[in-house]
Amino acid sequence: MNHFEYRKIVNPPFFGRNELFCDNVRVEDIVSSVGTPAYIYSGKAILTNFNEIKDAFAPLNPLICFSVKSNSNLTICKTLAEAGSGFDVVSGGELYRVLKIGADPSKVVFAGVGKNSNEIRYAIENNIFMFNVESQNELENINKIATDLNKIVRIALRINPDVDPRTHAKTTTGKKENKFGIDFVTAGKILRQARKYPGIKLAGLHVHLGSPIYTTEPYVKALKKLTKFLPECNQYGIKIEYINIGGGYCISYTGEEVTRPADYAMDIIPLVRQTGCKLIMEPGRFIVGNAGILITRVTYIKESSYGKKFVICDAAMNDLIRPTLYDAYHRTWPLKSNVPYPKIEYPEEKPIVKRGTEVVDVVGPVCESSDVFAKNRVLPKVKEGDLLAIFSAGAYGFSMSSNYNSRPRACEIMVNGESFSTIRKRETCEDLISLEL
Ligand code: LLP
Numbered sequence: 001m002n003h004f005e006y007r008k009i010v011n012p013p014f015f016g017r018n019e020l021f022c023d024n025v026r027v028e029d030i031v032s033s034v035g036t037p038a039y040i041y042s043g044k045a046i047l048t049n050f051n052e053i054k055d056a057f058a059p060l061n062p063l064i065c066f067s068v069k070s071n072s073n074l075t076i077c078k079t080l081a082e083a084g085s086g087f088d089v090v091s092g093g094e095l096y097r098v099l100k101i102g103a104d105p106s107k108v109v110f111a112g113v114g115k116n117s118n119e120i121r122y123a124i125e126n127n128i129f130m131f132n133v134e135s136q137n138e139l140e141n142i143n144k145i146a147t148d149l150n151k152i153v154r155i156a157l158r159i160n161p162d163v164d165p166r167t168h169a170k171t172t173t174g175k176k177e178n179k180f181g182i183d184f185v186t187a188g189k190i191l192r193q194a195r196k197y198p199g200i201k202l203a204g205l206h207v208h209l210g211s212p213i214y215t216t217e218p219y220v221k222a223l224k225k226l227t228k229f230l231p232e233c234n235q236y237g238i239k240i241e242y243i244n245i246g247g248g249y250c251i252s253y254t255g256e257e258v259t260r261p262a263d264y265a266m267d268i269i270p271l272v273r274q275t276g277c278k279l280i281m282e283p284g285r286f287i288v289g290n291a292g293i294l295i296t297r298v299t300y301i302k303e304s305s306y307g308k309k310f311v312i313c314d315a316a317m318n319d320l321i322r323p324t325l326y327d328a329y330h331r332t333w334p335l336k337s338n339v340p341y342p343k344i345e346y347p348e349e350k351p352i353v354k355r356g357t358e359v360v361d362v363v364g365p366v367c368e369s370s371d372v373f374a375k376n377r378v379l380p381k382v383k384e385g386d387l388l389a390i391f392s393a394g395a396y397g398f399s400m401s402s403n404y405n406s407r408p409r410a411c412e413i414m415v416n417g418e419s420f421s422t423i424r425k426r427e428t429c430e431d432l433i434s435l436e437l
Helices: 027-034 043-056 074-082 092-100 117-125 136-148 184-192 217-235 261-275 285-291 322-326 429-433
Strands: 004-008 018-022 038-042 063-067 086-089 108-110 130-133 153-158 200-206 242-244 278-281 292-303 309-313 332-334 357-363 372-380 387-390 411-416 419-424
Touching (some): 018 027, 027 038, 027 387, 027 411, 038 043, 038 285, 043 063, 043 074, 043 261, 043 411, 074 086, 074 419, 086 092, 092 108, 092 117, 108 117, 130 136, 130 200, 130 242, 136 153, 136 184, 136 200, 184 217, 200 217, 217 261, 285 292, 322 372, 332 372
Parallel strands (some): 063 086, 063 278, 086 108, 130 153, 153 200, 200 242, 242 278, 309 357
Antiparallel strands (some): 004 018, 038 292, 292 309, 292 387, 357 372, 411 419
């Protein structure tokens, strides 16, 4: 089921027009109350997506750790914790958030190449499940802090398997040129020295290859490499009990069918089963990406004699940076339109301009040429004051937002079936300066 859909209005005065709904709530009703720009999430979609992964991998009963960096809103984390999710955190701040909502620390894994001593101590004191360790120096630091605290800490070695996930270079993490993880030779060296670390229990292997990954093949390649490494672990008396395959499960940004959890499961489950290990997963984008949209209002239309037409709106790259940073494609469409929202868009193809549509650039007000949400995009003709929805914005949208150009950040709204509530207030100018002395 699609939780954001256009419905035909059957009553006058808007008879026949298509209007965007989030579950059973008319999106314009939300905007009338909270203003723009606004992130709107479907609570139902978040749970549906979480359960789709859970069901697909049910034969292995994995520990699913929602990747907090994709969307760290407290209400969203709490919704997932209540559904049984664990959490993948990458900073003391993310750990603080999940502890704040009462998440079970024994379902928290901690990744990242540069965990500092304060973060490590904080995580150990709060009894998290496992650290995903990214270098021998980090391992030594964790060992030292654990020993000081008189604890033995469970860790997984994050392996860099040198597998190409065939995604954007800036979101590729498991190739040899990337800063993440430990190569197999160095990991072997760590195994040989494992006895040196009395504060550490080496219990897992972790990989995160990149994101989004559109086929199962990179996971298969990486799992085969991990499986080959297991005898070396055994040889040094180290029993690997957990395999963590990270995140990266794709979503459709264009309406096209893409690989789904059941497809990943079909290829991944047999390989993990062979190892006899328990599975850990760290999905972020799959759970929240298509469960959220960003709503913006058109401030001005600007046409140039060079033949360009700009739709200037009140959201900007500081609200959603993915198009600027990765040339990411986010479908964009007016909240109300007589032109039906296309089922699929083909970003690589030359735009076809149908009746009632035109080619425009959808841009924000920030003083950067890269502040563009959609370039040369076919859109129904819009006018100043109209509302636009930018789709697939639930993951790495608000969580990567900033105050650049001293712009207060957008509010976040959660829809639950028939009703909606604000889960993060819109920032004010006062908030912008509140920490400055
Ligand atoms: N686990 C680890 C160790 C990660 O580094 C990440 C994402 C995930 C899990 C979750 O990946 P997901 O399931 O969400 O694909 N800002 C970029 C994505 C960067 C992802 C960084 N790591 C974007 O907007 O596409």
